[in-house]
Amino acid sequence: MTDLSPLLTDLYQLTMMQGYFLSDLHRQQATFDLYFRRLPFEGGYAVWAGLEPMLDWLQGLHFAEADLDYLASLGQFRPEFLAALREWRFSCEVTAFPEGSVVFPHEPLLTVRGPLWEAQLVETALLNTLNFQTLVATKAARCVLAAQAGGGTVLEFGARRAQGPNGAVSAARAAFVGGAVGTSNLEAGRQFGIPVSGTHAHAWVESFPTELDAFRAYAEFYPDSTTLLLDTVDTLGSGLPNALTVAAELRAKGHELGGVRVDSGDLAYLSRVIRERLDAAGFPDVKIVVSNDLSESVISGVIAEGGRVDVYGVGTQLATAGGPGGGALGGVYKLAELNGRPRMKLTGDPAKSSLPGTKAVWRGLDHDHFAWDVLTLGDAPHEGLRVSDPTNPLRSARLTSRLHWRPARDLVMSGGQRTRPAEALPALQARAREELARLAPETRRLLNPHVYRVSLAPEVSELRDRLAQELRGH
Numbered sequence: 358m359t360d361l362s363p364l365l366t367d368l369y370q371l372t373m374m375q376g377y378f379l380s381d382l383h384r385q386q387a388t389f390d391l392y393f394r395r396l397p398f399e400g401g402y403a404v405w406a407g408l409e410p411m412l413d414w415l416q417g418l419h420f421a422e423a424d425l426d427y428l429a430s431l432g433q434f435r436p437e438f439l440a441a442l443r444e445w446r447f448s449c450e451v452t453a454f455p456e457g458s459v460v461f462p463h464e465p466l467l468t469v470r471g472p473l474w475e476a477q478l479v480e481t482a483l484l485n486t487l488n489f490q491t492l493v494a495t496k497a498a499r500c501v502l503a504a505q506a507g508g509g510t511v512l513e514f515g516a517r518r519a520q521g522p523n524g525a526v527s528a529a530r531a532a533f534v535g536g537a538v539g540t541s542n543l544e545a546g547r548q549f550g551i552p553v554s555g556t557h558a559h560a561w562v563e564s565f566p567t568e569l570d571a572f573r574a575y576a577e578f579y580p581d582s583t584t585l586l587l588d589t590v591d592t593l594g595s596g597l598p599n600a601l602t603v604a605a606e607l608r609a610k611g612h613e614l615g616g617v618r619v620d621s622g623d624l625a626y627l628s629r630v631i632r633e634r635l636d637a638a639g640f641p642d643v644k645i646v647v648s649n650d651l652s653e654s655v656i657s658g659v660i661a662e663g664g665r666v667d668v669y670g671v672g673t674q675l676a677t678a679g680g681p682g683g684g685a686l687g688g689v690y691k692l693a694e695l696n697g698r699p700r701m702k703l704t705g706d707p708a709k710s711s712l713p714g715t716k717a718v719w720r721g722l723d724h725d726h727f728a729w730d731v732l733t734l735g736d737a738p739h740e741g742l743r744v745s746d747p748t749n750p751l752r753s754a755r756l757t758s759r760l761h762w763r764p765a766r767d768l769v770m771s772g773g774q775r776t777r778p779a780e781a782l783p784a785l786q787a788r789a790r791e792e793l794a795r796l797a798p799e800t801r802r803l804l805n806p807h808v809y810r811v812s813l814a815p816e817v818s819e820l821r822d823r824l825a826q827e828l829r830g831h
Contacts, residue, residue: 361414361482362424363418363419363420363424363478364424364427364428365481365482365485366478366479366480366481366482367481370477370478370480370481371428371434371478372433373474373477374438374474374477374478375433375434375435375438377473377474377477378438378441378474379435379438382473383472383473383474384472384473385472385473385695385696386470386471386472386473386695386696386697387469387470387471387472387473387476387477387692387694387695388468388469388470388476388692388693388694388695388715389468389469389470389476389477389480389690389691389692389693390465390467390468390690390691390693390711390712390716391465391466391467391468391469391483391484391487391688391689391690392462392463392464392465392466392688392689392691393462393466393488393491393686393687393688393689394462394463394687394689394708394709395462395682395687396461396462396682397492397495397496397678397682397683397686398495398496398499398653398680398681398682398683399681399682400495400499400682400803400806401796401799401800401801401802401806401807401808401809402459402460402461402495402498402793402796402800402801402806402809403459403460403461403491403492403494403495403686404457404458404459404460404491404494404495404497404498404534404535404789404793405454405455405456405457405458405459405460405466405487405491405494406456406457406487406490406491406493406494406530406531406534406535406785407456407486407487407489407490407491407527407531408453408454408455408456408467408487408769409456409779409780409785410486410530411482411483411486411487412451412769412770412775412779413779414482415447415449415451415479415770415773416447416770416773416774416775418446418447418479419445419446420442420443420445422443425439425442425443428442445475446773447475447479447773448471448472448475448772448773449469449470449471449472449475449476449479449770449773450469450470450471450768450770450771450772451467451468451469451470451768451769451770452467452468452470452766452767452768452769453466453467453468453766453767453769454466454467454718454765454766454767455767455780455788456534456780456785456788457534457784457785457786457787457788457789457792458765458788458789458792459727459789459792459793459795459796460491461730461809461811462747462811463712463732463747463748463811464718464730464732464765464811465693465712465716465718465732465766466487466688467483467487468693468715468716468766469483470715471773473695480690483690484688484689484690486527487688488685488686488687488688489524489527489528489531489678489686490527490530490531490534491531491686491688492531492678492683492685492686493527493528493531493532493535493675493676493678494531494532494534494535494789495535495678496532496535496653496674496675496678496680496683497511497513497531497532497533497534497535497536497537497671497675498535498536498789498793499653499803500535500536500537500651500652500653500656500669500671500674500675501535501536501537502536502653502793502801502803503653503654503656503657503660503803504656504660504666504669506657506660507656507659507660507664507665507666508667509656509660509666509667509668509669510538510667510668510669511532511536511537511538511668511669511670511671511675512537512538512539512540512541512554512646512668512669512670512671513528513529513532513533513537513539513540513541513542513545513671513672513675513676514540514541514648514670514671514672514675515528515529515532515671515672515673515674515675515676515677516528516529516540516541516542516676517672518672518673518676518677519676519677520676520677522544524676525542525544525545525676526542526544526545526548528675528676528677528678529542529545529546529549529551529676530545530548530549530551530782532671532675532676533549533551533782533786534782534785534786534789535786535789536786536789536790536793537671537675538552539551539552539553539554540552540553540554541553541554541555541670549782550782551782555584556584556585556586556616556618556646557575557584557585557586558586559586559588559589559620561575561586562586562589562590563589568589568590568595568596568599569599569602569603572585572599572600572602572603573603573606576603576606576607576612576614580607580610580612581612581613581615582615583603583607583614583615583616584615584616584617584618584644584646585599585600585603585614585616585617585618586617586618586619586620587600587617587618587619587631588619588620588621588622592619592621592622592627592631593627593630593631596617597617597631597634600614600617601634601635601638601640604638604640604643605638613640613642613643614640614643615643615644616643616644616645616646616667616668617631617635617643617644617645617646618645618646618647618648618670619631619645619646619647619648619649620647620648620649621649624647624649624655624659624664624666625658625659625660625662625663625664626662626664628645628647628659628664628665628666629663629664629665631645631665632645632665644667644668645665645666645667645668646666646667646668646669646670647659647664647666647668647669647670648669648670648671648672650672650673650674651669651670651671651672651674652671652674652679652680653680653803654680654803656669656671657803689711691711692711693711693712693713693714693715693716694713694714694715699713699714699820699824700713700824701713701821701824701825701828703825703828703829708748710821710825712732712747712813712817712821713820713821713824714734714817714820715734716732716733716734716817717732717733717734717735717736717764717766718730718731718732718764718765718766719731719732719733719737719738719762719763719764719765720762720763720764720765721738721756721760721761721762722760722761722762722763722795723759723760723761724759725795726795726796726797727792727795727796727797727809728760728810729756729760729809729810729811729812730765730809730810730811730812731744731756731762731811731812731813731814732747732811732812732813732814732817733814733816733817734814734816734817734820737762737764738756738760738762738814739756740756740757740758740760741755741756741758742755742756742814742815743755743815744756744812744813744814744815745812745813745815745818746812746813747811747812747813750818750822753812754810754812796809
């Protein structure tokens, strides 16, 4: 994840970078904000993911000779610019939400501040990584919250349907941040220390004379980690009876069957019958694992219909972040200030206008629960302050006295170097779990969630309005 090339970018980032350099504008101090405008999956929150690998990448970012040779071969870059790139290193400061935080539209999730050409270059790689991992972590959190309603957990099973090798590994990492307890992807397990898990395929059963022979062979080789796939022939007619036979044989040898998996059919009905028969046969600890194009809505449906599932193996919908409102997060990276002067994108679509100035993000807590985020130009909000909606200035409200305010973001890089050690992946997962628990249940729910309030302090909205008027005047 951290060995990304500096050429993982769009051509125009380098042509602009050269233009700034040749115009002697490259040392101007710029501030860029990364944010998104719409929550994915028609949900009430997003889980911020991908920051830690990006900080590693930024800290080691440089152009190798092979990179410079390729740029020279394009015929668009001058020798003096390529010579400057040879000595170039990232030196900006970065402020961001801690990875694993719950985040919302229109607030700057990450801000890069430093020389213009540096801050410009990193746009594509930041958006590529942070958009995708935030999208998958959010999908994972939705699946996990759905599964927890029935006492179940979620495994990431999506490598074979992911968008290429890097997509598969990134998706497994992001899914773990969002709450998945493991992955089937060995490379993700190796890189990130994520627990790996798996069963066997239908081909295993089809490769033996009988289903029982296949089950017995697998149990012989893996007596302490066997999960048997029941639906190659007939889930209830042969798969489950044969699994019970093998479970008894394992117990006689001092081992226990770990689980059974179902990959097709009516998962609610089948899991309910399987649980009843396992319990009746004296195997209440055997886990029931299901797969088959699962999503948060399918998981909720299985539970609502009385399913008895312990583990949900979520594949395609998780690794590709599919479903309504999925596919892409839509995060953007916009210039907010240059040499101390605010900048904004005005555009003909008010919803796509950017917010000027260097902003602070404050999170208001009502006791221990998240209640309100407010953007200011520095100081914390206070009781009675009238704040407005980022997309509708006519929608405003006053802040109440019961809210306690804290900064939502940290300075994570200074002078191009990390300000603190990297956080371990389990710590990021724990943060996401804790922050999700601090949201109102109405905001966490899958369908028609309450809208979490993100507002602008008066100085932010006034700066936006004044700058917009100036731009229209020009």
